[in-house]
Amino acid sequence: MKSVRLICILALLCGELYAQSDAQLRSYETTMVQSPPVIDGRLDDAAWDLVDWAGDFIQRQPEDGAAPSQDTKFKILYDAKYLYVGIRAFDLEPDKVVRRMSRRDGFEGDFVEINIDSYSDKRTAFSFTASASGVKGEEYVSNNGDDWDSTWDPIWYLKTSLDDQGWIAEFKIPLSQLRFADKEEHVWGIQVMRMLFRKQERSYWQPIAQDAPGWVHLFGELRGIRGIKPQKQLEIQPYLLGKMEKSPAEEGNPYATGSQSDLDVGVDAKIGLTSDITLDLTINPDFGQVEADPSRVNLSAFQLFFQERRPFFLEGKNTLNFGLTESVAGGQFNNDNLFYSRRIGGSPSYFPSDEDIEYVDRFEKTRILGAAKVTGKNKNGFSWGLLESVTNKEMVEVQDTLGGRREVAVEPMTNYVVGRVQQDINQGNALIGAMFTATNRRLDEDHFSYLHKSAYSGGVDFTQNFDDRNYYLSLNAVVSNVNGDEEAIYNTQTSSERYFQRPDNRRKGVDSTRTSLSGTSATAAIGKRNGNLIFQTGGTMRSPGVELNDVGFLVQSDYISQWTWAQYRILKPFSIFRWVRFNGNQYLTWDFGGVNLQKAINFNTHAQFK
Incomplete structure (x- = not known):
């Protein structure tokens, strides 16, 4: 107990070497589109010209608050049924972009991500992730960022592409997969992130320090969403599942004949x-x-x-x-x-x-x-x-x-x-x-x-x-x-x-x-x-x-x-x-x-x- 008290006292005497800065709350203005973009990972549709690019990402890892080594920009559009997100991940060395194939929710290699607090409750968010290889990932965020549930699997659409400027991710997210109130105008919390795999570097649009006391309540704002109605899902x-199993027969056992089928x-x-x-x-x-449980040996009574x-x-x-x-x-x-x-x-x-x-x-x-x-x-x-x-x-x-x-x-x-x-x-x-x-x-x-x-x-x-x-x-x-x-x-x-x-x-x-x-x-x-x-x-x-x-x-x-x-x-x-x-x-x-x-x-x- 004396050792614990001594460590706490020494830590307090050292003081706070780094504190959460009062980062300015950022805001992005979107607009409704009549002719939506084609989701092909190109961002060359005329619809994307209706809104401005947002950028000026800030590094969070490894060096909190530093400028990122590569630039990232994004645009957001919407219509009565979908939210459209285009992210341009610039890279001065596009041949070094890590494009790893994996299972869904693999989060391997370079990827970008958008978190959406459509409830506007400052506690929960819906996260959509796109890897450079085109693998999709999703998580339901709760408890202000303390819990990330990757078992949430909504329906949405994604295309990615690689070019001489880096890579692009184009999202199409059905509003039916989000939850929001029925009102004329919405202000949602959003956060956009980029992972540069080869440098293990994470940069964010809305700066949030590593030692911040929470996550969702510090998001930036998405404004300009008007006239949409909650979608019913x-x-x-x-x-229909049929199966047949073959195994060695057991002599005399009528239930182990070597063949079993079921429907x-x-x-x-x-x-x-x-x-x-x-x-x-x-x-x-x-x-x-369903995926099988891992093998475990229990040597206790519990x-x-x-x-x-x-x-x-x-x-x-x-x-x-x-x-x-x-x-x-x-x-x-x-x-x-x-x-x-x-x-x-x-x-x-x-x-x-x-x-x-x-x-x-x-x-x-x-x-x-x-x-x-x-x-x-x-x-x-x-x-x-x-x-x-x-x-x-x-x-x-x-x-x-x-x-x-x-x-x-x-x-x-x-x-x-x-x-x-x-x-x-x-x-x-x-x-x-x-x-x-x-x-x-x-x-x-x-x-x-x-x-x-x-x-x-x-x-x-x-x-x-x-x-x-x-x-x-x-x-x-x-x-x-x-x-x-x-x-x-x-x-x-x-x-x-x-x-x-x-x-x-x-x-x-x-x-x-x-x-x-x-x-x-x-x-x-x-x-x-x-x-x-x-x-x-x-x-x-x-x-x-x-x-x-x-x-x-x-x-x-x-x-x-x-x-x-x-x-x-x-x-x-x-x-x-x-x-x-x-x-x-x-x-x-x-x-x-x-x-x-x-x-x-x-x-x-x-x-x-x-």
Whole structure:
């Protein structure tokens, strides 16, 4: 602890070597076009002559505030259906432009990007990226730049070309892919960026220093948009999937004959109910082509967290996010969340194991009969999300030792409901929100007594920014309740999340007669975002009875933890370095019986050479 205080004192004595400058807010004036440009990556259409070039980009990396080594200019037009963006990336050595092909959202090689805050809420933006090779990338930006969701995949059009002056990117973005209010005149936030790959140089139209306390709220302005109406979105994607698998046959096993075939049919749909509300629907969704999870070996008693990869759940996932503890210092509690979509449609939890069963047919995932999700945000800064999903009662065929066959239920029919609301206050300087989840199972088989019949959780969160968002305070509180047979609640008490049966548990031990269990969680943190010295300190707790794993994610309960993280950073290049960061972390953890579980401190340094 003395070492941490000494480092903080020395850093404060050194002072701020570099501070956020009050960059002038830039503005670009666009105009409506009657004959739109052809998207061919040339920028030679007469329509582009209707507006002026914008340029004078400022370097942000590696040298904050310096002039870029290559010039960049852009133009923006619009009509009733589309926004058109043309970016000219000048290069004195065009043969050195790095044009790498990659998958969508690869962001490799030279690229340009435009961020659009069409909500004008100073917190969220839609990002469109074009690589010099023509690869498209998109991200949904939320929490004022703290979260960049690359799983957002809108429909838009792009062409790029290379010439003796550098390279060109020409965008055509449907207004239906953006969200904006229904009014006569709009002022949107925009930011345009260029990445010069060979120099690892990023330059921006609206200067924003590396140590700025945020991102979206510092954008420049796009003016001149008048008379457009929010566009309703309609996308329907039916599918038909047939598959056949060949494998070595297993003698005597009627379910391993060496050949298996299957046929699936379903539909996904996205409907823009209004300019502010989007409805996502799925019936028997096609998850067969989803990228596989990476292989991981778990040598602990605690569950592993896997990223969601299924398209239906990825769309708008930030809206339904409620992290219990988002500590910069890290920790086992950072993945805890009220909603973990991998719980829906996962592997069945029961395996037939009666003594007379000899062979069991193969089963993989619980079928999602149908799911619907409504997400939206209005012009007053109120955002919401509601998800409803029903999973099938899964049956599997088994063969007994006498050759008879029957079906056994391996997963009950289950209903999941998740709701989330948030309200921006004072253009995002404050944020208040709440979330609710409910899981209800139809336990119509005796052997399902190990499962919770119902599980509920709810939480509220609040964030307040101070001093032009340089400082912040964040708070949240959560309650949970699970109900079921005595076996289900006994399993919950003795699971790896809490181990009530452990000999060193000073609190009340296992109660085998309980049919419900309730608990709470809370977190408080304060921090500083800008300048050479930044920090976060806070505390989090999980009461012994808190349980979220029916539709959320919880690693462990029964602890109270405190952390402090501080970083002293030099972001301007000096000597042989582009930047240097010095970090210090400190942790203390107790259980609810007062036993100290952890005392830790560490220091680390990160640097990038010129």
